Amino acid sequence: MTEEIKVIHSSGNVFSDLGLANPDELLVKAELVRKISKIITQQNMTQLEAAQLLGID
Template sequence: MSEENTPIEFIKSSGNVFEDLDLEDAEELLIRAKLGYTVRQILESRHLKQQEIATLLKIKQPEVSNLMKGKYHLFSEGRLFGFLNKLEQKIIIQIAQHRTGEPLQDVTLEK
């Protein structure tokens, strides 16, 4: 069989890349990624400079750099919630019965 005709093998994602990579605390990492991404999107949409972001979020410039580079694992969920509050975002926490196959934690972003 030629290289062109070799079937490509793949594994279907669980929906959580961190779980697929078999990382510890995969659900927590996914939550942080979703929250951090939301913070970054809001900041980018406002076209703020890093010093302005540091002042707004009351953090140091190296932390702004980490946030804008997507290093969300360096920030706790509580800290990311605090950033969203400072960006005047409403956060709703909903608790529901867990169903088999669903993640235990999830973040839904309203557009």
């Protein structure tokens, strides 16, 4: 027996799809974190180096 799987198409903003408050702000923050992470990886930085650069203790 094959079970039917329900598919819900995204609006393009997962935070909005989940009904979270301020979904546009959350999406921008997530995109910023993704870009920072990509740069850290491209620069072969350690966690310590990245934290120092970003001013994080």
